[in-house]
Amino acid sequence: MAEIARLTGHREWIDLDFVEREQTPEPAMALGIQSHVADLSLSNTVELLGCLGVQRSRKAIHDWVQKADLQPESGKEPNQIALDETVIRINDQQYWLYAAADPESKQLLHVRLFATTTTALTEIFLNELRQKHEVENAEFLVDGAQHLQTALQRAGLRFQTRRHGNRNAVERIFRELKRRTSSFSNCFSHVEPKTAENWLQTFARWHNAPN
Known part of the structure; x- marks a missing residue:
C-alpha cells in the first residue's frame, strides 16, 4: 500500500x-x-x-x-453570496439544486436538492444557510427569479439583481458540476433523491478543498 x-x-x-x-x-x-x-x-x-x-x-x-456524509464546512462570513438554482435529473424526474457560493473565495457555502422550486423552499434553504454561516451582513446576488427575491425580502436579507459579474461564480460551479456528471448524462439513475443530494454535497466539499 x-x-x-x-x-x-x-x-x-x-x-x-x-x-x-x-x-x-x-x-x-x-x-x-x-x-x-x-x-x-x-x-x-x-x-x-x-x-x-x-x-x-x-x-x-x-x-x-x-x-x-461530507458537506461544505460551516462558519464562513462572506461579504457577498451568489444564490442560484439549476436542474438535476434523477431517474428521469426533474429536481432543483439550490446553491449558495462566495464569489470572492469561489467556495460553495450550502447546497440542497428539492423536488420543485418555490418561495417556501427558498426560505428553508436560506434558514439552513443562516444556521451554517454568518450571512446577516452579506449582500446576496440573484438573477430575476421572483421566488428568490421574495424569500430574501421575507428573511430581511439584502440583495441585488445581477446577471453578470460576481454572480457568475455560482454559474461557473454549476458548469463544472454538469461537466463532472456528464459521465452519467447529467442524470442520477437508480438512486433515491437523498443519495443524489449526498453526492452533490460531497462534490461541494471536494470543490472547496485546496488543490
Missing part, C-alpha cells in the same frame, strides 16, 4: 470517522472517494484502485461516499 500513500493530491478534507470494520486501507478509501467525486465514474474508480492492488466493487465505492 506504499504506492497509494505516494499518490499526490490533498485528501485531508475526507473524514473517515465512519470506518468501522472496513478492510480497505484508509488511503485507498480516500483516493476512491476523491477520484469518484472529482472526475471518475464508479467503474473507472474501480479500475484505478485495481491498478493499485485494491479490489473493490462499484457498490463499495458508492457506499464510501454515502457513509462519509
